[in-house]
Structures are given as structure tokens and as C-alpha cells.
Amino acid sequence: MNVRAIGCSFRxxxxxxxxxVAFDDAKRDLALKDLTARFGCExxxxxxxxxxxxxxxxxxxxxxxxxxIMAEFLSEHHHLPASAIRPHLYELADDAAVQHLFRVTAxxxxxxxxxxxxxxxxxQSFEASRKAGATGPLLNALFPHAVxxxxxxxxxxxxxxxxxxxxxVAVDYVRQVFDRFDDKTILVIGAGKMGRLTLTHLxxxxxxxxxxxxxxxxxxxxxxxxxxxxxxxxxxxxxxxxQADVVLSTTGAPEPIVSLxxxxxxxxxxxxxxxxxxxxxPRDFDPRIHDGERAFLxxxxxxxxxxxxxxxxxxxxxxxxxxxxxxxxxKFVDDWTRRRNGPVIAQLTKDCDAKRQAVLNQLLxxxxxxxxxxxxxxxxxxxxxxxxxxxxxPIDALQVASREGGSASLLEAMRKLFRLNE
Amino acid sequence: xxxxxxxxxxxxxxxxxxxLYRPTRPGRxxxxxxxxxxxxxxxxxxxxxxxxxxxxASPYGxxxxxxxxxxxxxxxxxxxxxxxxxxxxxPLVLALVGLSFVFTGHGQDGSWFTGESFWGMFHxxxxxxxxxxxxxxxxxxxxxLVQARRLKMKxxxxxxxxxxxxxxxxxxxxxxxxxxxxxxxxxLLLGAMRLWQTPHETGGWTALKITSTVGxxxxxxxxxxxxxxxxxxxxxxAQFTILVFVLMLVALIASHPFVPGETx
Numbered sequence: 082m083n084v085r086a087i088g089c090s091f092r093x094x095x096x097x098x099x100x101x102v103a104f105d106d107a108k109r110d111l112a113l114k115d116l117t118a119r120f121g122c123e124x125x126x127x128x129x130x131x132x133x134x135x136x137x138x139x140x141x142x143x144x145x146x147x148x149x150i151m152a153e154f155l156s157e158h159h160h161l162p163a164s165a166i167r168p169h170l171y172e173l174a175d176d177a178a179v180q181h182l183f184r185v186t187a188x189x190x191x192x193x194x195x196x197x198x199x200x201x202x203x204x205q206s207f208e209a210s211r212k213a214g215a216t217g218p219l220l221n222a223l224f225p226h227a228v229x230x231x232x233x234x235x236x237x238x239x240x241x242x243x244x245x246x247x248x249x250v251a252v253d254y255v256r257q258v259f260d261r262f263d264d265k266t267i268l269v270i271g272a273g274k275m276g277r278l279t280l281t282h283l284x285x286x287x288x289x290x291x292x293x294x295x296x297x298x299x300x301x302x303x304x305x306x307x308x309x310x311x312x313x314x315x316x317x318x319x320x321x322x323x324q325a326d327v328v329l330s331t332t333g334a335p336e337p338i339v340s341l342x343x344x345x346x347x348x349x350x351x352x353x354x355x356x357x358x359x360x361x362x363p364r365d366f367d368p369r370i371h372d373g374e375r376a377f378l379x380x381x382x383x384x385x386x387x388x389x390x391x392x393x394x395x396x397x398x399x400x401x402x403x404x405x406x407x408x409x410x411x412k413f414v415d416d417w418t419r420r421r422n423g424p425v426i427a428q429l430t431k432d433c434d435a436k437r438q439a440v441l442n443q444l445l446x447x448x449x450x451x452x453x454x455x456x457x458x459x460x461x462x463x464x465x466x467x468x469x470x471x472x473x474x475p476i477d478a479l480q481v482a483s484r485e486g487g488s489a490s491l492l493e494a495m496r497k498l499f500r501l502n503e
Numbered sequence: 504x505x506x507x508x509x510x511x512x513x514x515x516x517x518x519x520x521x522x523l524y525r526p527t528r529p530g531r532x533x534x535x536x537x538x539x540x541x542x543x544x545x546x547x548x549x550x551x552x553x554x555x556x557x558x559x560a561s562p563y564g565x566x567x568x569x570x571x572x573x574x575x576x577x578x579x580x581x582x583x584x585x586x587x588x589x590x591x592x593x594p595l596v597l598a599l600v601g602l603s604f605v606f607t608g609h610g611q612d613g614s615w616f617t618g619e620s621f622w623g624m625f626h627x628x629x630x631x632x633x634x635x636x637x638x639x640x641x642x643x644x645x646x647x648l649v650q651a652r653r654l655k656m657k658x659x660x661x662x663x664x665x666x667x668x669x670x671x672x673x674x675x676x677x678x679x680x681x682x683x684x685x686x687x688x689x690x691l692l693l694g695a696m697r698l699w700q701t702p703h704e705t706g707g708w709t710a711l712k713i714t715s716t717v718g719x720x721x722x723x724x725x726x727x728x729x730x731x732x733x734x735x736x737x738x739x740x741a742q743f744t745i746l747v748f749v750l751m752l753v754a755l756i757a758s759h760p761f762v763p764g765e766t767x
Contacts (some may be wrong), residue, residue, distance in 0.1 A: 169609035243661050257650065260671040352734065354669065373655025374738050383657050390659055 082417060082483065084219060086178035087170055088127070088134030089152045090193055102159050102166065104128040106209070112158055113215040120146050123217040123225065125210040127185070129202050131192050136182060138219040148172035179223065179413055183406045186227040186235040188241070195240040195395040200231045222417060230409035237405060240398040243391035247384045248279040250391075251358045254379050255283070255327055258356050262286040268325035269293045270318070270338070272304045275360050275381075276331030280308055283329065292321045296332075319343070323350045328357045330365040341367045346372055348375055360384065381452040418483040425492055426476055428501050437468050506551045508567070512600045514544030515574065519597060522581075522589035537589075538581060545574050559627040562756045563606035565634065569755075570599035572635050584767055586664045593644050602756065609702070629690030630716075634751055636683025637723070641748035643676035646742035651738050673737045676744055677730065684723050691720050715754040722748050 089099060104112060109126050116137070122145040123138040137145035138207045143186070148152070148170045149163075156163035173181045184190045184201045207224035210216050210454035216224075235241045244250050259265060269280055272295055284291070291310030295301035301312035313321045322328065332338060344367070349365040357378040359366045364380050441464055445457060452460070475495060482491045495501065539767075548571050557564030573596045580588025643743035650666045667675070694716070698708065726743050731736040735743075 243659065251659065254654070256659045256668060257654055257666075258669050260668040260674070265571070352739070369659075373651055374736050377654050379657065385655075387659050392663070394662070 082175040082179070082219075082414065083489075084136065084138040084145070084175060085145045086134060086136055086173045086181045086224065087146075087148050087167075088132055088135070089169045089171070090132035090190070092190075093171065098166070098169055099131070099133060101161055102133050102155050104133065106245060109206075109209060112154075113210055114214045115158075116154070117215050120150075122146065123219055123220045124215045125183060125207050127206045129199065132185070134185070136220060136223070137218065138223070144174075176410065176414060180406065180410045182223065182227045183230045183410055183413075184403075187231040187402060189234075189399060189402055189406065189501075193245050193392065194399060195242075195417070196245065197235075197241055200235075203231075204228050219417070222420070223413065226409065226413045226416075230406060230411055230413075234402045234405050238398040238401045240395050240402050242386075243394065245388050245391050247275065247360070247381065248282045250384045250387045251252065251279050251329075251360070251379065252282045252286070253387075254358070254377070254384075255286070255356050258354055258377055259326065262288045264289050265326040266290045266292060266324045267310075267327045267329065268313070268321045269304060269308070269310065270328065270330040270365060271295060271332030271334075271361060272300050273331035273333065273361065274331055277304070277307075279329055279331075279358060279360065283327065284308055285469065288327070290324075292325065294318050294321055319347050322355075323347055325437045326353065326355060328355060328359075330357065330359045331361050332365050333361070334365060335363060335366055337363070337367050338368070339366045341369045344370045344376070358384075365440065374501055416482055421483055422476075422479050424490070425495060426479070429472065429476075429495065429499055432499065433468050433472060434502065437464050440464070453473070493500060506547050506554070508551070508600060508604060511544040511547040511551065512597070512604075514540045514547060515593065515597055515600065518544060519593045522593065527563065538578075541574070541578050541581060541593075545571075545578055548574060549648045559624070559631045561606070563603055565627070565631055565735070565755050566599050566603040566606065568631055569634055569638060570596050570603065573599065573638065576639075587646055587666055587764070590664060593646055595642065602752075606756065623697060626690050626693040626697065629686050629693065633683040633687035633690055633754065636679045636686065637744075637748055639679035640676045640683065640744045643672045643679060644744040644748075647672040647737060647741040648745075651741075669737060672741070676741065680723070680726060680730075680744060680747075684727055687720055687723055691716060707756040712754065715750065715757045719747065719750040719754045722750055 091099070091104065104126055105128075108494070109128060112126060113124055116122065116135075120137070121139070125136040127134040127136070129428075135151055137151075139145045149167065152163040152167035152170055155161065155166050177267050181190070182203075186200050188194060188196050188199045191199055203224065207216070207220070207228075209222070244253055265286075265288045267280075267283055267290070269276065269291065272293075280291075291305070292313040293301045293305040293308070293310045294313045294315055295304065296315050298312065298314070301315070305312040318338075322344075328337075354374065355376045357366050357370065357376055359378060359380045362381060366378055368378060368380065370376045441461060445452070446458070479491055479495065517538040518537045521533050521540065525533045525537065538756050548567075552567060552571060558565055559565050559568055565583075573592055577592040577596055580592060646666055647669060650669055650672060653663075653666070654660075654669070666672075698713065722743075726740070726747055729743060730740055
């Protein structure tokens, strides 16, 4: 098969090394050109926050570059000593490389198993290599199969179900209460970092209005400007709470800013339920406000608990996902072997068929009139069986060698031995 | 004709069994088998209704027709992979078909177009359509209460069965009841006029069917007031809609004065 996966990931390499050996688009294109020119191999570079990997292939002939060579290559491109890189590089060949790529694409090797980004990143990396002319028959077959296998894993198991970021879980809760958002008002209280991330997700719902209330009017204006919202005076927070359908609260206040009593007083002035995402620590809203009717209040612990549950649930899908990956790996290797050896085996079989038929015709011509139809059929069957038994050994050896990555010399030997090129 | 309620009832029951089995062994075959049995049940149900033409004004006919409408809803939902279709709609279909067993013979083998006067038939059809609306409201309310409980308990928002949002369920409930109430009102007025014209055929104004239907209308009117006048929150409205549905069932299965042999 002649394919290698060489790289480093969050499992073995520290983040400062991963950052230094990462490729942006420009560096990647340059590296791809260099790889193909220098080593004459097919190449795909996968560079994400959690891993930098090279997939190198040579359909025929000698194997692609190994870990030592790639450490040197990285050293040249990133101006780091190769000795600092090499200990963190893993190197997988042939079947193991195929399996590794399939596992990576299906997000079984991710920091958070089942995360959805990696399949897209693999696809993009492959496309970039293809456009740069760095891929060939082997990687052109391998990467689409990896993406297909990842899709199978996603659809046949629940490994991608649920969200694993606090802000996504918060939005999931909002979606369970509201269906449309073009008539909804979101109120942002405070301006914490986590709040901004959640607000980014909430903005994707395209609400009618975003109000931002902050003790500091300047801060409120700044946050409002960043989300196409309106700054709202802090001393009129109750008015904003009456208008709001979704509240995102993330202040650094030491005491709750909305007590049950305060909420009870403004509640009759409101219509419809309110979702409160209280991700402040200490909490901004009295937890007793959550009554499942007027208000649905979710604090940071609730959101983190759901995230942990989702991560835990995904673990049980790993075993079925690994089975799918193994099936797809075998399928790919068999398909590739058939594809590589198919023409040679077809030619060999055709030649032998022609020779067998010629000998048979001669024999049957000499025995003409002395054989019954049953005798003729028996002789023809015996010759076919003989041919199959003779060819079984070489064909089987070729298939095994292809799976093990060393079929090129055997293919050449078969061509010569059976005079297939003539 | 060899098709009985038992045939399609059993088909729906098998589809329901397969729906319950599916979460334990996810796969295409259980889903396809479930759809097969649901389609077979619906086909048998349709042929049965077309052949017997039970009166929509009879308990037997109205329950079977209502079950047919919701069997169509179920099939639509399950084809669109809506998990709630199996959990909420199919048991309702089974319950309606099961109830119709009790009333077998009451209003059976009539004719949709010739057996009763036009106004009698129109009255029956209006009440049947109102029943469809109330039943949709009931299903939306059941789902609303389940969803509201899940949110109150702070369960995983996308774990377990996928349900519609509270807002959508509330809207579904509102629209269904808004549609059902005028139909119920007109149907009731037509019934009152017929009762006025032929009081000797109907068992009088105190017959269970009449009192239960009037009771249903009053509670439905109260539901409209609570929604638009008192602005009751969604959970209370859902509970009230369920009460309206129960009253509707009572009205449906109460003996009907316009069906021969069931008066008084």
C-alpha cells in the first residue's frame, strides 16, 4: 500500500511545539510543493489546533519519507532543531496509516470525541493538496474514503449527538423553549468573556433586538457595538427584563442582582416565558426563579453538567465506531489492492485462458468422435481446475504483498515470468 | 368483506411494538417494518371505512374516522422521522380503534351520503372536524407538558426523544383549538335546530349526548376566554385543553340521538 502517516498531536506533543510546527495556508502550499518536488510522493498536510500530520504515499516503488526525514523537513520549514521535533513524531505505515486517518476523520482521535469540525478540516486539507497538484491515485482514493467512513460513523452511531461547549448547550436550551427569534429580545447583562462567546451563538439565531445592560455605560456601549445591540441604562434594568425573552447574565457582581421578589414584581408585566442563562459566578439570578412556567433558568453548573453528560454518552459509541472504522479500512485496502492488481491479474487470466483453450482445441481435435459430450465437459472442467490451481498461488501472493505494501516488485516479477507485457 | 377492526388494530399495534423496539436496536429494518405495518394498517382501515361507511354522527363511526385521521398524521410524522409521532400519536390511534370495538354495531354499515339527512350529516362532519382540531390540541398539550417538565427538571436539551419547542407546541395548540371552536359551535347549533324540529326522535334536551356536548362547548369557550381574556400561561392552557379532549371523548361515546336505535 505504501502510505505513511507522520505527525504529532495533543496526545504526545506539547502545545508550544504544535504551535511552532503548524502550517497556515501559505506555508502549507509551499511545503506541499517542496514535498512533491523533493521526494516525488503524494502528500496531504493536516494542520489543526490539536495536530499536525503528513500523509505521504507512493503507489509504486520505494516507500515514502520516514519520520527522520520528516523531522528534518519540519526543521527546515519552521526553523527548529530536528532533534526537538523527532521525539514527538509518530509514524504509521500502510494499514495502520489508513486506520489512523479514518479514526482521525471520524473524530475518534480528537480531544473531544465526536466533535464535528475535524472531518471538514480533513476534507479541506485534502482539497488544498489536490488543488496544489500534490495528490495522486492513492491519496485521491484514500481521503474521500476517510470522509465517507467518518460520515458512516456519524450516522450509524450517536457519537456526534449533543453539544460539548457550554455556550452551545445554552443555545440548545433556548431552542427548546422558542421556535422563532425574529420577534424575540435578548438581554445581555454584564460583559464577561464566556458571555461574549454565548452571545455569538445567540446572535446566530437572528433575534429582533439585543439589549446590553452594564453598570459601566461605556462597557455597555462597547458590547452593544460588537453585537449590533442597543446599550440599556443599568438603572432601568427592570424595563429591559420585562421586554426580554432571553437573558444572558454574566456580571461579576458578588450578590444576585435579580432576587425572587424583584422577579415576582416584574413578572405580571411580562408576557410569555423567559429563558435565563445565568453563567455568572457568583450567580446573578436567584435560582428559585426557575419555575418551568414563567422562567427557565440555567446556570453555569447546569450547562456544564449537560456538557459532561454528552461527553460521557459519547464514550459508549466509541466501540461501535471502531468496528465501522475497521470494516471501512478493510474495504479500502481490498479495493485498493484489487485496483492495483486488477489489470495484471486480468491479463494473466486472459493469457492462461487463451493458452488453455488452444491446448484443449488441439486435444479435442485429435480425440474427435471418440468422446461423449459428458467426457468433453469433464476434460474442459479438469483443464480449468488445473489452471485455477496453478494461478491461485501467484495471485494470492500478489494480494498479500499488496496489503503489506510490497507488491511492486512482485508485480514486476509476474509480468516477466508470465511474459505479460508481450 | 374480510377486513375487520381487528386487522388494522393489530397492524397499528405491531407498528407500535416496532417503534418501542427501535431505540433498543437502531437500524433500518425495524423502521421499514414499522412503516410497512403502519401503511398496511392504514390501507385496511381506509378500505374498511370505504366499505362500511359508518356514520360520523355515531360513536362507532366518529371514533374510527378520528382514528383514521390520526393514523395519517402518524404515518406522515414517522416518514419525516419525528419521534413524537410514535410516542404520542400512535397510542391515541390505538386507543380510538380500541374504543370503537366497544361501539361495534352502533351506526355500522350506514351510508355517508344517503343514510341521514343532509343537515344531519353536515352536523356530524362539523363535529368530527372539531374533534380533529381538539385532538391535535390534545396531542400538542401532552407534548407541551412533557417538554415543560423536561425543561423544569433541566434534562439534557437534546438527549432522549426529540420534541418540538414550547413555543411551537403552544402555537399548534392555539391554532387547533381556534379552528375547532367555530366548527364545534356551528355543529352544535345545527344539532340544536334538528333537536328543536324532531324532539321525539332524539331523547330530549337532557340526553347524555346533548348535555355532554353542551358541556364540551362551554369548557371550550372557557378555554378561549382563558387564552385571550385571562392570558393564562402555556402549561395551564395545556392542562385545560386535555380536559376539553376528555369531555370530547365523553361526548363522542355518549349515545347519539340521531342514530336510529340509539335514542333515549
